[in-house]
Structures are given as C-alpha cells and as structure tokens.
Amino acid sequence: MIMKAIIVTPGKAGATLADIPDTPDTGIVKVRTLHTGICGTDREIYAGKLGITRVEKGQTLVLGHEAIGVVESAPSKSGFELGQIVVPMVRRPGGCVNCLKGRQDYCTDGNFTEAGIRGKDGFMREHFYERPEFLIKVGDPSNASICTLTEPTKNIMKILEAINLVAKRSLSDLSNGMAGKNVWIFGTGAEGLLAAAVFKDAGANIMIVNRRPASNAERTIISGIGAGFFNSSTDDWTAALKSTPMEIALDMVGVPEIFEVAIKELSRNGIIVLFGTGGQGKSMQLDGSAIIHMVDKNATVVGCEDGARKHYEEAVEFLERCNAKYGLSNIITGHYTSSNLSVLEKKGGGEIKSVIDW
Ligand code: BGC
Ligand code: ZN
Numbered sequence: 001m002i003m004k005a006i007i008v009t010p011g012k013a014g015a016t017l018a019d020i021p022d023t024p025d026t027g028i029v030k031v032r033t034l035h036t037g038i039c040g041t042d043r044e045i046y047a048g049k050l051g052i053t054r055v056e057k058g059q060t061l062v063l064g065h066e067a068i069g070v071v072e073s074a075p076s077k078s079g080f081e082l083g084q085i086v087v088p089m090v091r092r093p094g095g096c097v098n099c100l101k102g103r104q105d106y107c108t109d110g111n112f113t114e115a116g117i118r119g120k121d122g123f124m125r126e127h128f129y130e131r132p133e134f135l136i137k138v139g140d141p142s143n144a145s146i147c148t149l150t151e152p153t154k155n156i157m158k159i160l161e162a163i164n165l166v167a168k169r170s171l172s173d174l175s176n177g178m179a180g181k182n183v184w185i186f187g188t189g190a191e192g193l194l195a196a197a198v199f200k201d202a203g204a205n206i207m208i209v210n211r212r213p214a215s216n217a218e219r220t221i222i223s224g225i226g227a228g229f230f231n232s233s234t235d236d237w238t239a240a241l242k243s244t245p246m247e248i249a250l251d252m253v254g255v256p257e258i259f260e261v262a263i264k265e266l267s268r269n270g271i272i273v274l275f276g277t278g279g280q281g282k283s284m285q286l287d288g289s290a291i292i293h294m295v296d297k298n299a300t301v302v303g304c305e306d307g308a309r310k311h312y313e314e315a316v317e318f319l320e321r322c323n324a325k326y327g328l329s330n331i332i333t334g335h336y337t338s339s340n341l342s343v344l345e346k347k348g349g350g351e352i353k354s355v356i357d358w
Pocket of ligand 2: 038039040
C-alpha cells in the first residue's frame with residue numbers, strides 16, 4: 001500500500017507531495033490524518049534553513065508536527081477505539097532522567113526526536129501509526145477542527161505552568177495565581193493569540209502589542225478575548241504601563257527590541273517569557289543599568305519550548321471549552337489541499353493559521 005505525504009530534504013529548499021509506503025504497523029494505533037497545521041517551524045524547514053532538521057531514515061523527512069486525526073484501527077486493550085479523534089505528540093523521549101519521566105520537554109541531553117522536525121517522520125501524510133502513550137484524546141468529534149490547534153496551545157500551557165512556578169518566588173503571587181495579573185503579549189501570530197486566550201481564561205488582564213495594525217481576523221479574536229491592543233508603530237503604548245504595569249511579558253516574536261523594552265519596563269517581581277525565535281541575525285545592546293534594573297526588580301527571564309503530555313491534555317480541554325467563548329476558530333484563517341504546496345512557502349497576508357485538510 002502507498003499513501004500521499006509531503007516530504008522535504010533537510011537543508012534543501014522546497015517540498016514534494018510524494019507517494020510513500022503505507023506499512024501497517026501492528027500493535028500500534030492506525031490514525032487517518034484529518035488536518036495538519038502549518039507554523040513558522042515548518043516554513044523554516046521548507047526553506048531549508050532550520051539547522052536542527054534531521055531525517056528518521058533515508059534521505060527525506062515527512063513534514064508536519066501539528067496534527068489531528070481519527071483512529072482507523074487499534075489493538076484491543078490499547079484504550080483506543082475506532083472513530084476516536086486524537087492528537088499526536090511532537091517530541092519523543094530520549095534516555096535522560098527527565099525523558100524517562102515523560103518530561104522530554106525538559107530533556108537534559110538533547111537525545112529526543114521530534115515528529116516532522118528532527119529524527120522522526122511527521123504527520124503531513126494520509127495515515128500514521130502511533131503508540132497509545134503519544135496520542136491525546138479529543139472528547140467531542142465535532143471539535144476536531146478547533147483541536148487542530150492543540151499542538152501550538154500546549155506550548156502556552158507549559159508557559160502558564162512555568163510562570164506559576166516562578167511566581168512562587170514572591171508569596172503574594174502564590175495566593176492568587178494569575179487572577180488580576182497584567183500580561184503583556186508581544187506578537188499576534190497564532191501563539192500570541194492563543195496565549196492571550198489562555199491567560200485571559202486564567203484570570204489575567206491582557207494587553208497585546210504588535211508593530212502594525214491588527215488584521216480583521218486578529219481584531220475579531222482580540223475583542224472576543226477582551227484584550228487591549230496597541231500598534232507600537234503609531235501608539236504610545238508605554239503610556240498605558242502607568243495604569244497597567246508589565247507584571248508578565250510574553251515575547252512570542254523573539255526580536256531583540258522586545259527583550260530590551262521588556263527589561264526596561266518590567267515591574268517589580270516581573271517575569272519575561274521568551275518563546276518566539278524570529279530574531280536571527282538581529283543584535284541588541286544591553287548596558288549595565290539593564291542588569292541593575294533586573295536585579296533590583298527581582299526579575300526572572302524564562303526561556304520556554306515544547307510541552308509535556310499534560311499540557312496537550314490541558315490544551316484539548318481548553319480548546320473544547322473555550323472555542324465559542326473567545327471565537328478561537330477565527331485563528332484558522334485558511335484551509336488548503338495537500339497538493340497546494342505554495343502555502344508552505346511564506347505566511348500569506350491576513351493569515352493567522354493555515355491548515356492542510358487530508
Ligand atoms: C513545536 C515544539 C518544538 C519546537 C522546536 C515548535 O514548533 O511546537 O514542540 O519543540 O518547534 O523544534
Ligand atoms: Zn509548530
């Protein structure tokens with residue numbers, strides 16, 4: 001048997017829709033792919049620019065790490081039944097202490113693999129075979145489309161966990177968690193908007209900054225969430241810091257200017273989370289007063305990537321419960337067929353999240 005798959009050659013630009021062998025793997029769950037999301041990581045791999053890209057075997061890698069599918073067959077006692085909607089995990093454990101405990105998101109030696117990114121074929125194909133421990137169940141099949149956003153949302157759930165851990169440094173934060181906290185989010189990509197919704201749901205006040213006006217879809221989501229929005233190219237957004245101090249900053253973009261401003265404007269016991277990675281090639285200058293400011297303010301900088309199984313489960317729970325409440329389905333701005341490979345080239349105007357339907 002054969003199936004269609006989108007494959008890439010690490011280090012080479014472009015992708016191909018190819019026929020690859022569909023080799024049944026007995027003993028594990030067979031999943032038919034429904035949708036795969038496209039993110040910046042996929043586009044860097046497509047451009048041949050993501051240095052960490054590695055094949056699983058042979059010369060090519062099946063692309064795709066954001067997926068949702070439906071179980072087509074499952075061994076008895078696997079805990080999965082025909083028709084179950086599932087989301088596969090991206091990262092697979094290596095042998096370190098954290099990996100062995102299911103926290104490969106905090107792998108200590110780098111010997112993990114990631115589907116569609118490094119060392120494991122991804123999900124942009126008609127079927128995949130998966131071990132039950134790497135599949136997350138979606139409750140209501142009618143939520144399959146919105147739960148395509150589970151993988152990007154799990155990153156936000158880990159950020160929330162990390163902030164709650166750090167906030168324990170200052171006792172006052174321990175007592176009421178995120179309630180009433182001011183969270184400033186830089187960037188309005190899918191991750192920025194999902195962060196806005198997740199933190200709003202956790203009780204925070206949300207302020208979003210971008211250096212351009214919000215698109216129509218972005219505006220709909222931002223107002224659905226009830227967040228403030230500033231276009232930093234035209235608005236004096238720092239004036240709002242007087243009434244809404246920057247207690248938590250989430251950099252979902254990764255350019256040095258954001259880090260510089262966050263260090264300067266962060267309030268006492270503040271936390272800066274670095275998630276975006278879009279700043280390659282751009283430099284920054286930090287003078288000693290920035291360090292004094294950070295010391296004096298008990299500031300914490302948290303780098304954060306990936307997430308564990310529980311974060312996927314929290315993501316599914318959140319998306320199923322909050323889709324209608326915050327208008328989250330507006331995040332998915334386009335559906336494409338697998339033969340339309342040009343969507344992998346670059347982010348389109350007005351795009352938040354493009355999805356390939358299988
Ligand atoms: C995924 C993460 C992954 C990271 C780096 C992101 O797009 O969401 O799970 O760890 O890429 O490979
Ligand atoms: Zn991604």
